[in-house]
Amino acid sequence: MFKRIGLFILTNLAILVMLSIILNLVSWFFGVDFSQIAGAGQNYVSLLIFAAVIGFSGSIISLMMSKTIAKNSMGVQMIDIEHPRNEVERWLVQTVAKLAETKGVAMPEVGIYHGEPNAFATGPSKNNSLVAVSDGLLASMNKEEVAAVLGHEMSHVANGDMVTMTLMQGVINTFVVFLSRVIGNIVDRGILRNESDAPGAGYYITSLVLDMVLGLLGSMLVAAFSRYREYRADAGAAEALGSPVPMINALARLGGQQPSELPGNVKGFGISGGMGSLFATHPPIEARIKALRELQN
Template sequence: MFKRIGLLILANLAIFIMLSVILTVIQMVFGINFGTMSGKSLNLGTLFVFAMVVGFSGSIISLLMSKTMAKMSMGLQMIDVNNPQTPVERYLVDVVRSEAQKAGLPMPEVGIYDGEPNAFATGASRSSSLVAVSTGLLNLMNREEVEAVLAHELSHVKNGDMVTMTLLQGVMNTFVVFLSRIIGWVVDRQILRNEDDAPGVGYYVTSLVLDICLGFLASMVVAAFSRYREFHADAGAADIMGSTTPMINALQRLGGIAPNELPGNVKGFGISGGIGSLFASHPSIEDRVAALREHRYTNAQ
């Protein structure tokens, strides 16, 4: 699937926290206050610009690196879409090309990886996307179900989920940085009564702790939106297939197993994963099947 919470919850959160720590250390060691955002008075405009730079940097880096990270972390065997070598490769390329045309998308890269039943899509844009399926999924499902899963992944690409998730994560990160610095300033100046020109330990400790705590709360918001968009990708698969039945069958088959979690950089865009918590990137199989039963697909046969 078009993975957007993997590289945007774990990788993104890691990059975000890393940048926050680095910039906070720079402040503390070199006495650089980035304007007056942590001195005796707060310049909220300067602070907000700083928060946006830090907040969106991790998201944008994750977006741009998403395809490369997926290839490296999953050990993908990439298929030459112009010259597939095996019957399985030819089948996958033909299915992806046909479904991409139905969805009005350029031909994405296609890959296979060894692993438990799952699939994902990723990439920075519709014209630079990647769709991959596991050998476990190919062995588990019949052709119609595999095609439904691929249609689901292409729906993520068509819906622009990667960019949307990047923007959402960037906004969440921005407010995490903004709020943590404001609260850190209040703790430092109003509670601990620091009168020095430079921010005190209360500012640094409070900001860093809140970066982490608020960051996890923000990831819950992102995960909730990820669950929401899974319903749309399921509906998109039904539209491409011309029926809800293949997608329902694929989900029900997945519901009978416990697939391994995908790595963080592709976790949010798999066909399955992370169910049962506030950090879950996917709704339950039961909820997705119920939603599909109510969906009126647009390409009905």
């Protein structure tokens, strides 16, 4: 608990420091005046550049740190790929290696963590990734079902989902920051008639409210795309194993259990979790099983 809080704080501090550095570098190299993003002289180009830096920096930094954050926050015990300690680790390494070859990606790091049935993949690129499974999942599924889950996670890796989701989140963050400040300035100067050169309370209040409202709407779009990716990853697992049956069985088994909650940076890349709303990162298991059964026809 305290480790996760500490990592969250350190990650956000790193993002703030990097934002400050990037904004100063952009201002210095390109002569962008970020004092013009609000007020009477609001400059849309300066604001868009500011919004892009704010929107993408946090997502990209989180992506680059994703493996380290996942290892520490989840307490992942890494497997020495060259020297597995037991038969379970040896089988996991061999299965992941075979899937990596099938998917045409580099061998990822492999780990096991303590928890209820779940698994996840993360990493900054398809050739620099981590796949981890919980001991609860290993204990509750047979090898064929675990292989299907690993196929699902390796499909996320091969599809480049981590990078795609980062870019999508960055674009949405950029538009949220940009639109909220444009509308905030319009409200401040056009409706509340602020005639000062500096932005007034209307700008700050409107921008803050719109950051939250537009951010929620953006989160729905990200979640909808995440659900689409889950169907693709399920299909990828079925293709890798030559049949959708193992993935169907794995999902059916998960449907009768309570999967563990994954931290935010890997929640969208688990085998299950966050279902039942517009903000869900995963479709209902019943819908996923139905889609897999249609592949049999």
